[in-house]
Amino acid sequence: MSDKDHLTLNIDGQKITAKRGQTLMQACDAAGVYIPRLCDSEGLEPQGSCRVCSVKLNGRVVAACTQPVVANAHIESETEEINRYRKDLVSMLFHEGNHLCPxxxxxxxxxxxxxxxxxxxxxxxxxxxxxxxxxxxxxxxxIALDNNRCILCGRCIRASRDVDGKHVFEYIGRGIHKRIGVNADCLAETDASIDDHAMSLEVCPVGCIIRKREGFFAPVGERLYDTEVIGRDIETQQPHHHSLHKIEVKQIDPADFPPFNKDDNGDTV
Amino acid sequence: MSKRKVRIATTSLAGCFGCHMSLLDIDERIVDLMAIAEFDRSPLNDKKTFTRRCDIGLVEGGCCNEDNVHVLKEFRKNCDVLVAVGQCAIMGGLPVMRNAIMHSEDPLRECLDEAYTTSKVLNPSKQIPNDPALPLILDKVYTCAQVVKIDYQIPGCPPSGDTLWAALTALIKNEEPTLDYALIKFD
Incomplete structure (x- = not known):
């Protein structure tokens, strides 16, 4: 199918239909083909900075999140060469920051x-x-910010600027010294709020933006990627197995638990 | 030619022994393991020194004191293949948190003061342990690969029994220890 508004793309030998004006990433997501990505997040303007979504478009390496679809596109994504690039990029991120998973x-x-x-x-x-x-x-x-875990994806910058209209975050410094700064001496002096989209769990891909008093809300085994590969929701077009959001736990009422030294009639034993 | 048993040595440096516990999680497969392998220097059999050269050395934990460095170098010298087991050996793990003490001219002193002098934990003498029998603490925590050459690493905190089994059996068969998706965990 290749009318005025639609194009056919060939990705790793699979033919998919894309709308004109879409990016490669959007077209692939809609067709159930997952391209690994870190700095791109649904609802935010693509930035193309992490390069994990690199694919080969007609022999040239491009970032799938910023590359518009073109006619006669032949895309290589899950190839040994491209996945080696991705592995190197992700490994370097682990070495650049303090990513102490335990x-x-x-x-x-x-x-x-x-x-x-x-x-x-x-x-x-x-x-x-x-x-x-x-x-x-x-x-x-x-909210707490641990910049040592930041991978400079810029998702918080775009979420705060484009969704919240607040400009809480911005890049400061250059090269290896580049990091995320806040729009004041410290976060408390900005107009940041826990209800901002920038502070939601969807935005920070790592543990840099910490929502206080919510840590470790999901037990091991029920965390988002404990039982599924990242991208499975796109590949199968099915929702995640586990929620990213905190599940409200019923507060324990002490009245439900009589003191141990009382029997059922309330008599001391 | 009679095939001799594969010799394995293990040690725990700046770790919690969780990885050794996890090695015991291979459960009854340990019977199969003992049919083809034997342990030399290891806390599992309480052998404190190498009796001969080993094929595989499994190191848990990073280096936080001079004894850790000494033991790690011994392992490198006496093992053909040296494997960093668990996140502490690979990237420092929990002990490496002290490397991130900030705003201090003397981070190690600040760390010891916090632990022994100024902390509210009961320590009536307020003394920092300084017995000559204690190994000297290093300026910061080093990963195994920062001290000696490491051949392979098995990620996890701890790696599960299945992960260790998959990696160990591959090493015994002289193959690259590649791990399946479900076996790669960093926590």
């Missing part, structure tokens, strides 16, 4: 970790751990 409350729902699992990263990369020592900003009553 102590991180995002573990199990972390997109960086899930991407490493999907790409099969189990052996050491030949890079040193940079072990950054960036200050943690816990000034806000409801």
């Amino acid at each position: 102590i991180c409350e995002a573990s199990g729902r972390c997109e960086l970790q899930a991407m490493a699992y999907r790409l099969g990263i189990s052996q050491a990369a030949p890079h040193p751990y940079l072990e950054p020592v960036r200050p943690v900003d816990a000034s806000h009553p409801d």
Whole structure:
């Protein structure tokens, strides 16, 4: 099918239909073909900075999240070469920040970790751990920022700017010193709120934006990526097995539990 | 030629012994393992020194004191294949959190003060342990790969019994220890 508004794409030998004006990523998502990504998130303007969504379009490597669909597109995505690029990119992110999964409350729902699992990263990369020592900003009553876990995806910047209209976050510095800054001396002095889209669990792919008093809400085994591969929801067009959101747990009422030294009649035993 | 048993050595450095516990989670497969392998230096049989050269060395934990470094170098010297087991050995794990002490000219001193001098934990003498028998603590926690050459790593905190079994059997068969999706966990 190739009328005025539609194009046919060939991705890894599979033919899919795309609308003109879509990006490669949008067309593939709609057709149930998952392209790994970290900096792209549904509802935010694509930025093309993490390059994990790199694919080969007619022999040239492009970022699928920013590349518009073109006619006669021949796309290579799940090839050994492209997946090697992706593995290298994700490995380097692990070495650039402090990604200590055993102590991180995002573990199990972390997109960086899930991407490493999907790409099969189990052996050491030949890079040193940079072990950054960036200050943690816990000034806000409801939110803490641990920049040491940041992968500079910029999703919080775009969510705050485009969805919340607040500009709480922005990039500061250049090169290896680039990091996320807030629009004041500390987060408490900005107009950031726990209800902002930028602070929701969908936005930060790692454990950098921490919602206070919500950590470890899902037990091991019931976390988002415990039972499913990242991207399964797109590949099968089915919702996630587990929710990303906190499930309200019924508060224990002490009245339901009589003191141990009382019997059923309330008499001391 | 009679095939000799594969010799395995294990140790726990700056770790919690969780990875060793996990090795015991291979359950009855340990009978199959003992048919083809034997343990040399290991806390599992309480052998404190190497009796001979080993084929596979499994190291749990990173290096936080000089004894850890000494033991790790011993393992490198005496093992053909050295494997970092678990997140502590691979990237420092929980002990490496002290590397992130900030805003301090002397992070190690601040760490010890917090633990022994200024903390509310009962320590009437307020003394930092300094017995000559204690190994000196390092300036920061080092991963195994920062100290010696590591051949393979088995991720997990701890790696499950199945993960260790898959990696160990591959190593015994002289194959690359590739792990299936379900066996790769970083926590």
